[in-house]
Amino acid sequence: MQFDDKVPIYYQIKQYIYKEIIIEHLNPGDKLPAVRQLAVDLTVNVNTIQRALSELVEEEVLITQRGKGNFVTTDMEKLVSLKQHVVEEQIEVMYDHLTELQVTPDEVLEYLTAYMKQRKEQDNG
Amino acid sequence: MQFDDKVPIYYQIKQYIYKEIIIEHLNPGDKLPAVRQLAVDLTVNVNTIQRALSELVEEEVLITQRGKGNFVTTDMEKLVSLKQHVVEEQIEVMYDHLTELQVTPDEVLEYLTAYMKQRKEQDNG
DNA sequence: GCTAGTGTATTAGTTTACTATTACACTATA
């Protein structure tokens, strides 16, 4: 896995697991790969995996069962609000940063639509 | 100044100076505060300021003159593309992250407009 | 020339994230 060296790896792993849950690669009740396996898959140390997982357990996104494994929560309310939260956070960060640059809400929309148009042309061309 | 402890301080200082230039608190040819003064203002060490500035000099956003100070470039082309680049990067990061979450372009627009509507109501209420 | 103000360099020490390694605790099952 590719990591951004400006952000702690354990934090990027948390985001990665959020993503896997949101796009339903991991479903409610699913067992995650063993910590040692995740360490191999993501090419990091077990302790780093553990740090990410322990925060996710703290947040009750994962349930851990000693001797058995780590499991995605079956609390659907939690999972729905997880997606909502992660998506909104992305938008909020972008919006706040642009507002700091004195970009108005209308201009944010303009920039985004222009960007998406350009992206679409690129992806098709 | 407030720093996010997930991102190196020197990097956040770079972003801060970009911002000061883009919103024209710093104009072409302007002299920046002395490195020791910036260190006091931003409550960090001189070396940390130096690291941020040296990257900005490397990028030719700033010009340094030993014994005189650090100055904003007068290369207007550079300054225009700086704003363009910083804004686009914000949009791109958000867009890429949401795409990873299998959010479609149309949905990105929907989420953004919903968010802005909610923000507007909050800010007015 | 001296001095104050500027950027630059160096060295040492602290903190945090990460790695490496080993050991321990619990569960399931052959």
Next chain:
DNA sequence: TATAGTGTAATAGTAAACTAATACACTAGC
């Protein structure tokens, strides 16, 4: 009950960012 698979804990060492302190190099102005 022995063993393999799981999570957990602890210790030691490395690297990067940051701080602290000092010294050096250049510029301007008295």
